Amino acid sequence: MSHFNYIDLFGFLAALLTTIAFLPQLYKTWKTKSADDVSLVMLILFITGLICWIVYGLKIHSIPILFANIVTFIFNFSILILKLTYRNNTQ
Amino acid sequence: MSHFNYIDLFGFLAALLTTIAFLPQLYKTWKTKSADDVSLVMLILFITGLICWIVYGLKIHSIPILFANIVTFIFNFSILILKLTYRNNTQ
Structure with missing residues (x-):
């Protein structure tokens, strides 16, 4: 952790926030x-x-790109499925 | 353009799509x-x-990170302003 700096912290925080935002x-x-x-x-x-x-x-x-985007994909694909499900229910 | 490869193309397409998606x-x-x-x-x-x-x-x-995220920020900040504006209008 000695090489961990505040620039990495911003990158990590950025990836975390733009991923969990869809929850x-x-x-x-x-x-x-x-x-x-x-x-x-x-x-x-x-x-x-x-x-x-x-x-x-x-x-x-790149593990960080893979991890962040797989999680974001799961959230957004679930939102898409729910949107399509609820649209069909009201028809 | 001779050094441009299909891996870069995926990265460019990825950044483009996750940016313009909010339009x-x-x-x-x-x-x-x-x-x-x-x-x-x-x-x-x-x-x-x-x-x-x-x-x-x-x-x-990083110009690509800056460019993609500034454009995405402008779109999402505008959506936020519209959301807050329309919420206030219906109160």
């Missing part, structure tokens, strides 16, 4: 059973981007 | 004047994370 969205969607205001195009573009990040992480052998 | 969300929120289903906690955590990415990008002098 309250997942919880809110699950609880309210509504995601009408959440853009379907956003979810599809974002999830496609996350898959590209995962491929990139695999290719450059 | 349709911004457009949807502006058009429907509603963002009740969008989690406020998500926006606050995500924006805080983006600020950390920008600080990290400045510290390590």
Whole structure:
């Protein structure tokens, strides 16, 4: 830990925050059973981007890129599934 | 361009997609004047994370990290402002 500096701390904090941020969205969607205001195009573009990040992480052998993007993918894919489920329920 | 490879292409595509993804969300929120289903906690955590990415990008002098996160910050900060504006309007 002696080589750990405050620049790494910002990078770690950044990755942590932009990953766990989607947990309250997942919880809110699950609880309210509504995601009408959440853009379907956003979810599809974002999830496609996350898959590209995962491929990139695999290719450059970066564990932090892989870990952060796999977790973010799981959260956003779950939000997408919930959105599609609740949309079908109200039809 | 001779050194450009398909690994870089995945990284570039990943950054592009996870950045522009928020544009349709911004457009949807502006058009429907509603963002009740969008989690406020998500926006606050995500924006805080983006600020950390920008600080990290400045510290390590990474133009791609800076560029992608500044654009994503602008989109998400605008969504936050719209969400708070429309919430106040309906009170």
